[in-house]
Amino acid sequence: MKIRFWGTRGSLGTPGPGTTYFGGNTSCVEVTTEEGGRLILDCGTGARPLGIELLATAPKPIKGSILLGHTHWDHIQGFPFFKPVFVPGNSFSVWAPKGGSRSLQETLSGQMEFTYFPIELGQLPAQITYHELAEGTYEISGARVTTQYLNHPAVTLGYRIEADGAAIVYVTDHEPFSDNLWRGDSEPGHIDSMVHEGDRRHARFMANADLLIHDAQYTPEEYASKKTWGHSPYDYVVELAAAAGVKRVALTHHDPEHNDLFVADIEQRARALAEKRKYALEVFCAHEGGEYVINGKQIPLSAVRQGDAEAAVSPVAAARILVVDDDPLLRRLAVKVLAKYGHTVREAVNGREALRSIADERPDLVVLDLEMPEMPGLDVLRELRSAPATLHLPVLILTVSGNEAATSASFEAGATDYLTKPFSIPALTARVHACLERAAHQRD
Numbered sequence: 001m002k003i004r005f006w007g008t009r010g011s012l013g014t015p016g017p018g019t020t021y022f023g024g025n026t027s028c029v030e031v032t033t034e035e036g037g038r039l040i041l042d043c044g045t046g047a048r049p050l051g052i053e054l055l056a057t058a059p060k061p062i063k064g065s066i067l068l069g070h071t072h073w074d075h076i077q078g079f080p081f082f083k084p085v086f087v088p089g090n091s092f093s094v095w096a097p098k099g100g101s102r103s104l105q106e107t108l109s110g111q112m113e114f115t116y117f118p119i120e121l122g123q124l125p126a127q128i129t130y131h132e133l134a135e136g137t138y139e140i141s142g143a144r145v146t147t148q149y150l151n152h153p154a155v156t157l158g159y160r161i162e163a164d165g166a167a168i169v170y171v172t173d174h175e176p177f178s179d180n181l182w183r184g185d186s187e188p189g190h191i192d193s194m195v196h197e198g199d200r201r202h203a204r205f206m207a208n209a210d211l212l213i214h215d216a217q218y219t220p221e222e223y224a225s226k227k228t229w230g231h232s233p234y235d236y237v238v239e240l241a242a243a244a245g246v247k248r249v250a251l252t253h254h255d256p257e258h259n260d261l262f263v264a265d266i267e268q269r270a271r272a273l274a275e276k277r278k279y280a281l282e283v284f285c286a287h288e289g290g291e292y293v294i295n296g297k298q299i300p301l302s303a304v305r306q307g308d309a310e311a312a313v314s315p316v317a318a319a320r321i322l323v324v325d326d327d328p329l330l331r332r333l334a335v336k337v338l339a340k341y342g343h344t345v346r347e348a349v350n351g352r353e354a355l356r357s358i359a360d361e362r363p364d365l366v367v368l369d370l371e372m373p374e375m376p377g378l379d380v381l382r383e384l385r386s387a388p389a390t391l392h393l394p395v396l397i398l399t400v401s402g403n404e405a406a407t408s409a410s411f412e413a414g415a416t417d418y419l420t421k422p423f424s425i426p427a428l429t430a431r432v433h434a435c436l437e438r439a440a441h442q443r444d
């Protein structure tokens with residue numbers, strides 16, 4: 001696979017004399033397989049120069065797949081300036097996570113309404129198809145693409161791309177699930193030593209990748225005041241990648257406040273950390289124009305379920321869901337949102353009520369808050385896992401960052417998934433549906 005970075009900046013395009021080396025364009029990476037399959041990861045302003053290059057050099061008509069991690073501006077703003085979509089005969093498929101109430105096509109149309117842009121999405125002459133994704137494995141442009149939800153305020157997917165016997169993993173925007181990566185009583189450097197199952201799952205997603213392209217917007221010092229913004233400090237990325245057996249890491253999504261000197265310093269500090277830990281890991285900061293050929297080593301393909309590339313997101317069957325939280329506002333919101341999808345939602349205000357409700361009628365999924373008076377969520381989970389009838393009942397845990405001990409314990413106790421408060425409504429529905437899908441798949 002050939003990789004080329006067209007945009008490495010996060011949040012906002014940052015042109016100027018201070019960013020000429022690492023680049024000022026926002027997220028865009030081009031991946032080409034040996035067979036000529038073309039995957040474009042994100043469509044930030046880097047998509048503009050990529051489009052010009054493709055028109056000049058690519059065989060015609062131009063085809064490709066555009067994979068969007070999510071639809072925040074810095075990942076879609078280059079799309080209306082991507083010239084190949086203005087040429088009849090060219091064809092592109094656009095892939096992105098299924099998010100809120102609007103479809104992917106509606107979201108992309110939004111930034112091209114007449115108020116903002118002279119040409120509407122529907123007027124583009126190229127043939128464009130839109131596909132909404134959940135977690136799964138898909139065949140896209142001749143590559144095997146696996147998706148996984150990331151920890152970001154919007155519903156966001158990471159992409160693992162396997163082709164030509166090599167694997168690259170693209171992860172932006174994402175932040176750690178846990179303040180402390182390693183358990184106090186454990187030896188750092190191993191996936192099993194991580195506190196939070198979310199970080200462990202994230203590490204497994206990137207396992208043995210030949211190249212990991214990962215959000216590293218902050219230094220650890222900056223991250224302390226930027227928690228819940230959805231971006232990672234570089235030390236987290238180095239630690240995770242090493243534990244996951246990744247070969248090399250490209251740190252990206254550079255902060256607009258960081259000039260070339262600052263980013264070069266991050267690169268140096270990240271390398272020093274890898275060296276200090278004696279990690280066999282090559283680390284660099286991605287720069288615009290950087291081009292790499294990734295030679296595969298026939299990595300074992302991850303065992304994940306197959307998705308259907310055409311109908312990427314299958315409709316979720318109506319389920320019975322129990323929402324357990326002492327916060328009435330959260331319960332009301334969850335009931336309202338989940339009912340829209342045809343789910344029957346019951347509520348419980350504390351742990352005891354939850355257990356009674358489950359004994360009366362077993363739901364298909366429990367959304368369980370950890371911090372509740374009387375009987376905390378952790379005790380509820382332990383009790384559920386101790387009874388054969390509820391041993392495999394899917395439980396989505398709601399956590400608050402900062403409560404490391406309880407979070408860690410809940411995974412030991414057998415939580416299915418976790419969602420950090422505060423979360424967006426689309427994030428809740430995406431995680432509920434992912435839990436239900438996983439449970440249905442386990443039954444198959």
Ligand SMILES: [Zn+2]
Nearest residue numbers: 010011074173
């Ligand atoms: Zn971003």
Ligand SMILES: [Zn+2]
Nearest residue numbers: 072152173230
């Ligand atoms: Zn974002």
